[in-house]
Amino acid sequence: MKNRNIAVLNITLDSYKIKIFTLCGIYIILGLSMNLINGFTGLFSLGHAGFMAVGAYVSALLTMSPELKDSVFYVAPINPFIKMIQLPFPLALIVGGLAAAGIAFLIGAPVLRLNDDYLAIATLGFSEIIRVVITNTQTLTNGSLGLKGITRYTNAWWAWGIAILTIFFMIWLIHGMYGKAFKAIREDEIAAEAMGISLFKHKMMSFVIGAFFAGVGGGLLGHLIGAIDPNMFRFILTFNILLIVVLGGIGSITGTIISATAVTILMEALRFIENPINLGFINIPGIPGMRMVVFSLMLMGVILFYPKGLMGRAEFNWDYFLKKKFLRNRKKSA
Amino acid sequence: MALLRTDKITMQFSGLTAVLDLNIEINDREIIGLIGPNGAGKTTAFNMITGVYKPTKGQVYYNDKDVTGLKPHEITKFGIARTFQNIRLFKELTVLDNVIIANHLRLKSNLFGSVVRTPGYRREEQHIYEKSMALLKDVGLEDLKDEKSSNLPYGKQRRLEIARALATDPKLLLLDEPAAGMNPQESHELMGFIREIRDKFDIAILMIEHHMQVVMGVCERIYVLDYGVTIAEGLPDAIQNDPKVIEAYLGVD
Ligand SMILES: Nc1ncnc2c1ncn2[C@@H]1O[C@H](COP(=O)(O)OP(=O)(O)OP(=O)(O)O)[C@@H](O)[C@H]1O
Numbered sequence: 001m002k003n004r005n006i007a008v009l010n011i012t013l014d015s016y017k018i019k020i021f022t023l024c025g026i027y028i029i030l031g032l033s034m035n036l037i038n039g040f041t042g043l044f045s046l047g048h049a050g051f052m053a054v055g056a057y058v059s060a061l062l063t064m065s066p067e068l069k070d071s072v073f074y075v076a077p078i079n080p081f082i083k084m085i086q087l088p089f090p091l092a093l094i095v096g097g098l099a100a101a102g103i104a105f106l107i108g109a110p111v112l113r114l115n116d117d118y119l120a121i122a123t124l125g126f127s128e129i130i131r132v133v134i135t136n137t138q139t140l141t142n143g144s145l146g147l148k149g150i151t152r153y154t155n156a157w158w159a160w161g162i163a164i165l166t167i168f169f170m171i172w173l174i175h176g177m178y179g180k181a182f183k184a185i186r187e188d189e190i191a192a193e194a195m196g197i198s199l200f201k202h203k204m205m206s207f208v209i210g211a212f213f214a215g216v217g218g219g220l221l222g223h224l225i226g227a228i229d230p231n232m233f234r235f236i237l238t239f240n241i242l243l244i245v246v247l248g249g250i251g252s253i254t255g256t257i258i259s260a261t262a263v264t265i266l267m268e269a270l271r272f273i274e275n276p277i278n279l280g281f282i283n284i285p286g287i288p289g290m291r292m293v294v295f296s297l298m299l300m301g302v303i304l305f306y307p308k309g310l311m312g313r314a315e316f317n318w319d320y321f322l323k324k325k326f327l328r329n330r331k332k333s334a
Numbered sequence: 335m336a337l338l339r340t341d342k343i344t345m346q347f348s349g350l351t352a353v354l355d356l357n358i359e360i361n362d363r364e365i366i367g368l369i370g371p372n373g374a375g376k377t378t379a380f381n382m383i384t385g386v387y388k389p390t391k392g393q394v395y396y397n398d399k400d401v402t403g404l405k406p407h408e409i410t411k412f413g414i415a416r417t418f419q420n421i422r423l424f425k426e427l428t429v430l431d432n433v434i435i436a437n438h439l440r441l442k443s444n445l446f447g448s449v450v451r452t453p454g455y456r457r458e459e460q461h462i463y464e465k466s467m468a469l470l471k472d473v474g475l476e477d478l479k480d481e482k483s484s485n486l487p488y489g490k491q492r493r494l495e496i497a498r499a500l501a502t503d504p505k506l507l508l509l510d511e512p513a514a515g516m517n518p519q520e521s522h523e524l525m526g527f528i529r530e531i532r533d534k535f536d537i538a539i540l541m542i543e544h545h546m547q548v549v550m551g552v553c554e555r556i557y558v559l560d561y562g563v564t565i566a567e568g569l570p571d572a573i574q575n576d577p578k579v580i581e582a583y584l585g586v587d
């Protein structure tokens with residue numbers, strides 16, 4: 001009996017680690033997609049949770065079987081058309097991403113003409129609107145009850161496979177002519193426009209591509225957890241991704257990869273600080289939300305002491321690493 | 335047919351008339367000066383021509399086509415490029431990237447082609463690289479191609495801005511105080527350099543400049559603004575001896 005318990009514990013522990021590993025891949029996708037918009041193009045958008053919600057709902061509705069949908073939608077019956085369509089997981093992810101991109105295209109038209117501060121407020125507002133719409137379209141989304149019993153298709157292979165695809169996509173995009181045009185807009189809008197770059201068109205491209213990957217990331221997340229509801233997609237989710245982008249360096253792909261991994265692991269590792277802690281002489285009661293306090297303090301620390309984040313705009317580079325080491329050794333011997 | 339013609343363009347900023355009824359005409363391959371005391375409205379005139387401001391009144395014609403009120407990027411595509419009085423380089427980017435970016439407007443490949451790097455895109459990219467390197471060579475910055483552009487000394491930043499503007503393949507180049515911040519040696523070289531680029535690229539140049547030696551040395555015709563009003567226009571010699579022009583400058587200094 002005792003042995004069996006230990007065995008069960010082992011399995012759950014391993015699958016717990018794998019789940020965190022999988023989550024790292026998803027947060028890399030999300031971090032990179034936000035870095036494209038905010039870091040490389042210099043748009044201060046806070047709509048990520050909204051794009052993720054669209055991707056998560058669309059892809060989940062597409063992979064759920066008609067019977068499952070019937071049983072989940074017990075308050076109000078599901079729209080019969082949506083009930084009948086069912087797609088394989090990878091296709092559903094792509095459609096989820098495209099839906100998020102489509103929404104980005106629609107809201108981009110008015111919103112991308114705004115200046116920084118207003119853009120932030122407008123995208124934040126849009127993200128909340130999405131949540132409200134999802135909560136109130138009972139026959140499409142099951143409202144505040146959310147979707148349950150989603151098949152957990154997302155495993156480490158899917159998450160990291162797509163993360164690696166995303167990494168390569170971003171590297172090639174950023175190093176190509178369009179990526180350079182995005183950076184030009186970030187550096188100086190007036191000069192970029194004077195060099196013949198259409199601000200609106202290129203901001204829109206960046207915004208829509210970023211939203212696509214955010215939608216795919218949302219879809220992966222939904223199929224990892226197995227249940228989604230509107231409350232999952234509050235501003236705090238956007239904040240977490242922003243944290244990853246700022247910590248890693250606004251405009252650094254490697255920085256985002258490193259910090260997405262670090263933040264995801266810390267997020268789990270620091271779970272204990274929300275539990276009651278007994279230090280022997282003192283009993284600290286569990287404080288929910290304590291992790292966010294720690295992360296917010298970290299964010300403030302980084303902004304104060306490393307305003308450019310871990311990597312700044314630089315990318316990790318072996319040459320640089322070796323040269324630095326080599327120089328240091330030389331200095332020592334001199 | 336004039337390359338550029340402005341028909342009584344006027345710019346008002348809530349009460350202040352920065353430019354009033356300005357008529358400029360520039361032909362192919364001309365080098366024209368636009369001078370006047372501080373605040374005369376010279377930069378505002380540039381901003382109206384390049385689409386940064388829409389004139390309150392009047393029309394801008396490029397090759398007899400009405401381009402008034404078009405967006406700056408559309409104007410640039412037609413063939414008008416510019417530099418800025420307060421240098422506006424892409425500061426964090428390299429010298430080479432600054433020039434490469436100015437080729438983007440003529441790129442034929444789409445975004446997808448650039449990400450998957452189709453053969454067509456790679457050919458275009460190679461061509462852009464070679465063209466940009468040649469431009470850097472023309473302005474004497476090829477050795478600094480990998481330097482961050484904000485690390486260049488002032489005079490070299492001005493040259494880089496000119497190279498960047500040339501990369502858009504203009505027919506008309508607008509230079510806003512290219513000699514500002516240059517030492518006497520550099521501004522002397524600038525005169526030769528401006529003639530060189532006119533000849534090499536076969537373009538017309540409209541230049542705002544306070545440095546009188548430079549203006550009188552290279553400009554074939556000159557327009558003089560004072561408080562937004564055109565007080566004189568003509569050949570350098572005539573302008574230098576025009577009592578109204580002398581008064582405008584003396585009145586300010
Ligand atoms: N966007 C604006 N809003 C309000 N007033 C403006 C604006 N731009 C320029 N002005 C005003 O218009 C007038 C002309 O300015 P402009 O910059 O065109 O002068 P300039 O001839 O280029 O002067 P300088 O030699 O100092 O560069 C000035 O009085 C300026 O304050």
Ligand SMILES: [Mg+2]
Nearest residue numbers: 376377378419
């Ligand atoms: Mg000026």
